[in-house]
Amino acid sequence: MIFSAPVIALGATLGTASGILAICGLSLLCKSCKKGISEKDQESDSEKTQPSVFHSAQQFSVKKSTEPIQPRTLLKFPRIYRPKPLVTSPEVINSTDYTLETTDEPSAENTAEPEDSCLATDGSEEVFIIPRQDSKAALDISGDLKKETAGGNTTPNPKLHFSLQYNTQTLELQVTVIEAENVSATQGHDCYITGHLTTKSGRSEALTSMHRVTPHLLWEETLVFPLPEGYGIEGEIALSLFNCDKFSRHTNTGMMRFKLADVGMLSDADCWVDLQPPKQDPAISVGEILLSISYLPAANRLGVVVMKARSLQSDKLKDVIDLSVKLALKHQATKLKKKQTRRVKHKMNPVWNEMMMFEVPHELLSQSSLDLEVLNQACVGDVQSLGRCAVGMQATGTGLQHWQQMLNNPRKQLAMWHPLYE
Known part of the structure; x- marks a missing residue:
């Protein structure tokens, strides 16, 4: 019992020491394992970098240069082709003015940038030099040729x-x-x-x-x-x-x-x-208006779309531009119904795109017509007429043709430009 306390203390000390030694041994073992793994990786990398059939061991050195690299020309044009003469008569071809010259060295003229009608030369080549056709005879011939070509381009009258x-x-x-x-x-x-x-x-x-x-x-x-x-x-x-x-x-x-x-x-x-070309009289027409009309026989409805106008007289639109179109459905000489589009301001070529419907029996279409008038309201109470046109069987020109096309093509929208007259 006397030696029990020292023995217990000694056992505790030995246990602590053995634990410390075990920890140190484990740390050394881990370090050795890591070192072995890294060596294996290095060996495998070295094997990969070894030269083989597919990897060449030759090293290339790349030098940087600031000098510009000029591309090498692939095509060479050894001859200069001067403009050909205007005519190919034997007198011109066998003329003694044509000379054959040989250039031993590329002159400054050849090395210069070529014109649009010639190509650059390279080296000593034979160059044909054709003189300019400045003679009076050549000018006369060229003038005759121009007259012939001008006469040939004119289209005959129908x-x-x-x-x-x-x-x-x-x-x-x-x-x-x-x-x-x-x-x-x-x-x-x-x-x-x-x-x-x-x-x-x-x-x-x-x-x-x-x-x-x-x-x-x-x-x-x-x-x-x-x-x-x-x-x-x-x-x-x-x-x-x-x-x-x-x-x-x-x-x-x-x-x-x-x-x-x-x-x-x-x-x-x-x-x-x-047939002779007609004489153009710009004072006749004062503008044009584009209309689209259609007729629905089942509903006895006439649809008129006022689309737009153009080329209106500008002398009447100096101060105020406030344009509208007034439509009137007529049976013979009697006006049955009137309608008017909205007003478009500040536009010389107004666009309305408005549809208006009229009820017209089919048997009355041959005696019915539409009167259209383009109006400009300069001020309150002052309405100016810029032009008018008529569409119907009693009309002429495009008005008659447009109405006939509508009758021949029911249920189909047909658009046409109509000239306006004062």
Whole structure:
């Protein structure tokens, strides 16, 4: 019992020491393991970096240079081709002025930047030098060539083939439009022939059907004009060729006129005439308006869309621009209903895009028409008329054609430009 306390203290000390030694041994063991793993990784990396069939052990050195690298030209043009002479007659080709020169060294002229009509030269090559055609004869020849080319570019006038006959039983003048030639499609893809008979008693108009433009067109249609007084009275007939483009713009490309007194001489004869370009009179039309009309037979409704206007006279729109369109539905000479669009301010080419509906029975369409008038309200109580047009069977020109197209195509919106007149 006397030695029990020292023995217990010694055992505790030995236990602590053994624990410390065990911890140190574990730490050394961990360090050795980590070292072995790192060595294996280094060996594997070194094996990867060893030269093989796919990896070359040769080292490349890259040097930086600030000097610009000029690309090497791949194409070489050894000859200079001067402009060719205007004509290739034997006198010009065998002329003694043409000389053959050989350049041993590239001169400053050859090394300079080439002109648009020649190519650069490289080295000693044979160069053909052709003198300029400055002689008077060459100038005369070139002038003749220009005249020939200018004359060849002119398009011929369209030709119209027609015949005349006066029917004494029905008291009608019949103009048969047979065919047309040299018709150009530059001003439209469709065309038609219009006929106007003007006498002291009034003016009547007739139209052919619309055909697709080709150099040769065949109509074989008869235009009938009532003429109860006979063709001995004073008057004239005008036949015009109109082209229509995709925007429904109609352009007069040629026309001809003859007096009623010549009908007896031209009767029962085939006539070929050259249609002459019409004289442009800008004072006739004061602008244009674009309309779209349609008719619904089931509802007896006439729809009119006032779309826009253009080319209005600017002298009447100096102070105030406040534009609107007034429509009037007429049956013969009686006005049945009036409507007006909203007003558009401060625009020379106004856009409305407004639809207006009118109830018109189908049997009254042949005797009905629309009157349109473009108005400018300068101030309160002061309304100026800028132009007007009519659409219907009693109208002429585009107004009559637009109405006929509407009757032939029910339930379909048809748009067309109409000229405005004062």
